[in-house]
Amino acid sequence: MEKMNGVIFFCLCLWSLSGVFGSEFVSVMEGDSVTLSVSLTESQIKEGIAWKFGLKDVRIAGVMREDNDVRLFDDKPDGRFRDRLKLNKHSGSLTITDTSITHTGLYKIFNTKTNTKLKTFNITVYARLPVPVISKDSSQSSSSRKSRKNYHEYEESSKCVLLCSVLNVRDVSLSWYKGNSLLSSISVSDQSSISLHLEVDYQDNNTYSCVLNNNIVNQTQYFNINEVCQSCSAFCCCGFTEAVIRLVASALVGVATVAILVYDIRSG
CATH class of the missing domain: 2.60.40 (Immunoglobulin-like)
Structure with a gap:
């Protein structure tokens, strides 16, 4: 009996930890769209679902249990989701368009009838990179x-x-x-x-x-x-002495050239 209780306790621990470590991690580039995919049954949809964002579980979208209609609360918590949410009422999947880094965080989907968490997503939105x-x-x-x-x-x-x-x-x-x-x-x-x-x-x-x-x-x-x-130039790529020698040599060549020209003119 004690062994059986131990097994049950161990299973309950695993079940509780799955809600903590069972998040699906998603990465997306800023400006792209991302879909948080779930495959809910028709009965789960009819019971009502709610998508919540952040540590405070702010509701941003859902399918109402009363009329089975999609509702978007995209002005919450601060307007960052405005005109960026799409909810598939048949599968329960949520799409965020034109993402920004402010959309980084936790996303959870709940069954509103039982207030049971169905799945958790951990999204990281990366800013586009500049060229070095x-x-x-x-x-x-x-x-x-x-x-x-x-x-x-x-x-x-x-x-x-x-x-x-x-x-x-x-x-x-x-x-x-x-x-x-x-x-x-x-x-x-x-x-x-x-x-x-x-x-x-x-x-x-x-x-x-x-x-x-x-x-x-x-x-x-x-x-x-x-x-x-x-x-660099020839003057800075060589030593000081070598640079002076090169300059003097260039000057001598110039003087010699002028002398030859003068001689040719006079000889002519």
């Missing part, structure tokens, strides 16, 4: 300086520092990829702006991309190293 922006980060310049006696010699590093950034996003990850290999990643849950650095060689011919993603979609931005990491 890739730029050269001059503030992270990797040039080095060496001093020699009374002058400085500048040596420009062969590294280019890139910055991938996005503004005003939440529940996303931002990642750098080299081909299909993940190099680095950062995630945020609260609304914020995020950025991620990457250092590459000016002569690197590999394919790099910055990817912004959530649980549904991603936005990828590829970059051309020759466009983003433009090489």
Whole structure:
């Protein structure tokens, strides 16, 4: 008898927990429609059903037991569902059109005659993702300086520092990829702006991309190293001494060219 009572108690626990952990999780992109599908019997519909939203169980739609007619309470709780609800009176399924992030939350369907919860949905509406922006980060310049006696010699590093950034996003990850290999990643849950650095060689011919993603979609931005990491002029890419020598050599060539022209004119 004690074993039988234990089995009954265990089954009752499972039944009660199913209402807590038995939610169906649904993800949808902002602006899309989503249908909360249920397959109720004709008798269940006739007994009346009510769709409720949020932790406070605010009624937003239902089929009335009195006249078996569909009623929409789309002005509740604050007008976020206005002109966005469709209820199928034959199956009991509820459709939300033109979703926004304010529609994220719990949705429950009840039998109004017995006040029994029939099913629970947990919806997450994700905002559409912007395309990441890739730029050269001059503030992270990797040039080095060496001093020699009374002058400085500048040596420009062969590294280019890139910055991938996005503004005003939440529940996303931002990642750098080299081909299909993940190099680095950062995630945020609260609304914020995020950025991620990457250092590459000016002569690197590999394919790099910055990817912004959530649980549904991603936005990828590829970059051309020759466009983003433009090489500097000859003066800054070489040492100070070498630059002076090049300038003097150019000047001498110019003087020689002028002298030859003058000589040719006089000889003529």
